[in-house]
Amino acid sequence: MEKELLPGLVLESVHNGEPIVVRNAPEGWKKLGAGNYAAVFAHSDAEDVVVKVYAPGREGWEDEVEVYRRLGDHPAYSRCYYAGEWEGRKYLVMKRLHGTTLYECVKQGIKIPKEVIDDIDAALDYARERGLHPHDVHGKNVMVADGRGIVVDVSDFLKTEPCLMWDDLKKAYNRFYMPFLSKAPVPMPDWVMNSVRKGYRLFRSAHS
Ligand SMILES: Nc1ncnc2c1ncn2[C@@H]1O[C@H](COP(=O)(O)OP(=O)(O)O)[C@@H](O)[C@H]1O
Ligand SMILES: [Mg+2]
Structure with a gap:
């Protein structure tokens, strides 16, 4: 990995x-996703691991290692197998979650x-029992895998300031998704997804 990917x-x-924007990924490596801190890659020869590479200058690597240490082994979370640094580039090798x-x-x-x-609610309660503070739990940080809810991104779980994102997402689920979309979900165009995301940000900056 240090020879090929990084x-x-x-x-x-x-x-x-x-x-984060990924300018190019080497042969054999596939980008699975990107967040505000890092991009996540999988290699075709290793089905069950991913590499999360932090963008230069983005904090949070040490915190994420500590959060996984406290979480231990739990079915709703990934695990951190190895944390390394190569020429100043920080990365984690983690259990791959096969979900959407x-x-x-x-x-x-x-x-x-x-x-x-409900699964995600239970997983977040478990994290609280381990002395963590679920934070930044939004639609890109939680997944459905075989019909179960799982949490992909725990990097901000040491932050103690309150975060309303998961409660807001649940409200949106109960008020809009359940009544209008749950029976026969339809694909949403990008502009709808972006408008909801930007609208939510405006709403939260006005109501906090
Ligand atoms: N363990 C994993 N298995 C599979 N996909 C993952 C995993 N971790 C992250 N991803 C994908 O990569 C994206 C970005 O990872 P994330 O941990 O959320 O980064 P950031 O901390 O920058 O927000 C996620 O939204 C998800 O699509
Ligand atoms: Mg994320």
Whole structure:
């Protein structure tokens, strides 16, 4: 990995608050997703692991290692197998979660059953029992895998300030998704997904 993936990889954080942009990924490596801190890759020869590479200058690597240490082994979370640094580039080797983010489910019109929401609630309670503070739990950080809810991104779980994202997502699920979309979900165009995301940000900055 340090020979193949990291040297050939160009990550950029173009806009603060927008996901990391991956300029190129070497042969054999597939980008699974990108967030505000990092991009996540899988290799075709290793089905069950992913590499999360932090963008230059983005904090959070040490915190994420500590969060996984406290979480231990739990079915609703990934695990961190190895944390390394190569020429100043920080990365984690983690258990791959085979799921679809709730964001992608809404976008693609894939049904999100109520049990998924309950599983995630239970997983977040478990994290609280371990002395963690669920934070930044939004549609791109939770997934459906075989009909169960799982949490992909725990990097902010040491932050103690309150975060309303998961409660807001649940409200949206109960008020809009259940009554209007759950029976026959339809794919959503990008502009709808982006408008909801930007609208939510405006709403939260006005109501906090
Ligand atoms: N363990 C994993 N298995 C599979 N996909 C993952 C895994 N971790 C992250 N991803 C994918 O990569 C995206 C970005 O990872 P994430 O941990 O959320 O990064 P960030 O901390 O920058 O927000 C996620 O939204 C998800 O699509
Ligand atoms: Mg994320």
